[in-house]
Amino acid sequence: MRRPSILNACTVVLVIWLTFPFVAHAADTEAAAGPPAPVPIDIVTLKDGSVLYGEVIEMTEGTLHLKTVDSADKAFKVKWSEVSKLTVTHPLPFHLKEGTILVGTTQADKDGFLLLKVESLADPLTIPVGSVASINPLVQPPVIFVGAVTAGISTANGNTNFQNASFLLDLTGRSEKLRLLLNGRYVYNENDGQLAARNARGTIKLDFFFTKRFYAFTSAYFEQDTFQDLNLRTALATGPGYQFIDLGDFSGPYFKDMSLSGEFGVSYFNEDFKNLQDQSSVRGRGSLRFNWPMLDERVVLYHFDEFFPSFQNSKDYYLTMDQGIRLKLIEGFVANLQFTYRYNNTPPPGVQSTDTLYLITFGYNFDTTRRR
Missing domain, CATH: 2.30.30 (SH3 type barrels.)
Known part of the structure; x- marks a missing residue:
């Protein structure tokens, strides 16, 4: 008899993992609660x-x-x-x-x-x-914080010697008129005493909402990469943005917490290299941010990109994207699978245009939003 494929086995495990907590919770509730309490008429x-x-x-x-x-x-x-x-x-x-x-x-x-x-x-x-x-309106706190902090660490000594470390931060603070975004990543890898990877990036962004949908943003982007000869890449930007989908626009367990925003503005783009000639230019900044929690945040799909096209040269642009899936393990603890893509259409001599990175991290997800 032919053995089932790894894909089929993983599918079965995922289905069981997604459905078991609901079944177990229902069974425990039925056993412990006894007769249901009378509903007010x-x-x-x-x-x-x-x-x-x-x-x-x-x-x-x-x-x-x-x-x-x-x-x-x-x-x-x-x-x-x-x-x-x-x-x-x-x-x-x-x-x-x-x-x-x-x-x-x-x-x-x-x-x-x-x-x-x-x-x-x-x-x-x-x-x-x-x-x-x-x-009986649901009164929210003046400022709501939503985000996740995850990390991954591995090390080996003996016949194999390496150290890996990665850290991810995604934090959003929201009041009635203001929204603050902190998004960052740090990656380090050392193999047999030789540095193999070290890079970091971060975005700080503040949005001011004129209406429920329309806002103005100001942002600062920072990036360092040892193997791109990059001391610091900086982009300071401002412009308008729009909230295409906001929390509560849809109903149901799959779509009620979905959000999507987009923005485009102008930025000052500067690259400080270790050995190569420094570069600076005036560029645009475009960005899409998508967040899709479902099933009481047991599964979260997310995407965040920043695109910097040069105004002086249409062939000169830089793109960075983070996308992934976050799985709730127990309480607020989560497992995070992320794919990061960076593309520089006009890289410095000796530097490749494309960088891809796959990360598996574990950490904590938090949400101070009040829910019924």
Whole structure:
């Protein structure tokens, strides 16, 4: 009988790895939880006379989210403008348009009004439905941090002598108007006492958002490579950018956390060499950044590139790309597989145009975003 191929075996292992935690979690939950807790019965009456029963989760951006028996795994969405009456049996914070926040339950009143029962008040308050800005909104911290720090180290002594080390950093800090990006890599390799690789690169970028999508950026790119005779490559850039896909644009476990941004601007590009003649020029800077977490961040696909075309010579350009997959192991610990590609269309004498690098690293992934 023919043995299964390595590819088939790896596929089976990957499928088991992806599905086992969900099965195990479901089994543990069923065994430990016992009888399910009763779901609060809230009543939503629409202007057309329809009545919905379930649990009110929140109302934000003009949409009421209701968990019903038929949609226990996801919220049923109703336009707030279509709601005529509302009964909520469990205390929730009601944010009014004039700025007041009241925590309480509600009873149905005449059409277009709510009877809000606040624990600290003896009598319920009559509130127009239209005066409610939001219900139980998920309040995020002022600054959210998302990123990963991973490293890989290997060494051998005896018949074989080598030392390998690699370090990857990807950090994003986001407030309402500002976004800070730190992206870096360091690689070192020594074989039988001889240096075989040593290079590092890093990008620092600050974005200022004028709208939810449109922003202006300023960035600094730094790179060193011993085997490219490069002391330091520097690119200082600024220009406009656009957030094509943002968190929450899509729904579902596969697409809800996807993001994609792109930008193009002008940069000052300088190369400081050890032995060769230094070079500087005015260039453009184009960049795409794609991040696709799925299945509760168990799998993350990512891509980040920076492209520097010369304005003086259309054949002179430099490109660097990082892309890979990050797999969640347990809690916040992850395994990272990354492919790095660098291409210099007009390299200095004695230096090749293309550099490729494959890295397997392990580390920690963190996300301070609040989620329900």
